[in-house]
Amino acid sequence: MFHRKKSLWLFLLPGLLGLMVFYVVPFFGGIYYSMTDGTIDNRFVGFANYQRIWHNEVFLLGLKNTMELSLLCAPSIFILSFSLSAMLRTLRDRSMPFRNVLVLPYLMPTSALLLVWLLLFDYGGIINHLLNLLGAGRVLWLESAALRTPIVLMYIWKNTGFSVVIFSAALQAIPEAYYEFASLEGANPIQKEIKITLPQILPTAFLVFVLAWVNAFKIFKEIYFIGGAYPHDAVYTLQHFMNNKFAALDYQDVTTAAYSFAVIVLLLFGALYASRAVRSNEA
Numbered sequence: 001m002f003h004r005k006k007s008l009w010l011f012l013l014p015g016l017l018g019l020m021v022f023y024v025v026p027f028f029g030g031i032y033y034s035m036t037d038g039t040i041d042n043r044f045v046g047f048a049n050y051q052r053i054w055h056n057e058v059f060l061l062g063l064k065n066t067m068e069l070s071l072l073c074a075p076s077i078f079i080l081s082f083s084l085s086a087m088l089r090t091l092r093d094r095s096m097p098f099r100n101v102l103v104l105p106y107l108m109p110t111s112a113l114l115l116v117w118l119l120l121f122d123y124g125g126i127i128n129h130l131l132n133l134l135g136a137g138r139v140l141w142l143e144s145a146a147l148r149t150p151i152v153l154m155y156i157w158k159n160t161g162f163s164v165v166i167f168s169a170a171l172q173a174i175p176e177a178y179y180e181f182a183s184l185e186g187a188n189p190i191q192k193e194i195k196i197t198l199p200q201i202l203p204t205a206f207l208v209f210v211l212a213w214v215n216a217f218k219i220f221k222e223i224y225f226i227g228g229a230y231p232h233d234a235v236y237t238l239q240h241f242m243n244n245k246f247a248a249l250d251y252q253d254v255t256t257a258a259y260s261f262a263v264i265v266l267l268l269f270g271a272l273y274a275s276r277a278v279r280s281n282e283a
Helices: 001-032 050-054 056-088 091-108 110-121 127-132 145-172 176-184 189-200 202-216 222-228 238-247 251-282
Strands: none
Touching: 001 251, 050 127, 050 251, 056 091, 056 145, 056 202, 056 238, 056 251, 091 145, 110 127, 110 222, 145 202, 145 222, 176 189, 176 238, 189 202, 202 251, 238 251
């Protein structure tokens, strides 16, 4: 057994070495770089860069929009994917085609999704034609604050299928006898979901919510393809700020913004895991 474990490390070593060189070392090296002035001498300035960036209105705008978009997207994905999974469970073996259709946008390239969305929300697109038929005026979906709506809808459409697959796997592990007994006791479908389904899949539900929230922070790519490097203020994210600072070779602001955001994310997820641990202990 000991020799088998030693040989296992030999296979893991190339991957671990790449992880160290391209992720771990740059991450910790960048902390020092965020505390220098960026001159030829590269003088150490402590937390001066952090103080300066937290008084930068553009940075605060990007941070606010990033958090707002994540708070819009993550709960929407969680509620919609759980609802769809619960409905698909009633179809049993017949649910497979519907699951494949739901997961298809997640597997499609982002460029293909964007083409569909541009056709839908263009000024002369299908959505504006429907608004005209309903008596409402056209909306500049892609060039105004309204861009937030198609971005959020595209994120939900793209990521719902993946969450449905995770939820469905957890739902299949729940014994049918629980629901049969609840039916005999007169429980309605909503009571079954609240009293049986949710408690049984709580760890999976927590995982889905965390993954949905993490993916919501990656929404920059879609916004960048539609709105460019300087989109409307309503969808200007923190990643836009860092991307523009990187293009301007302002590496101190890039690293400072990145580590500031990393601390915020760690605190948020730390609070989530702590609350989950407290509830588990109470249970």
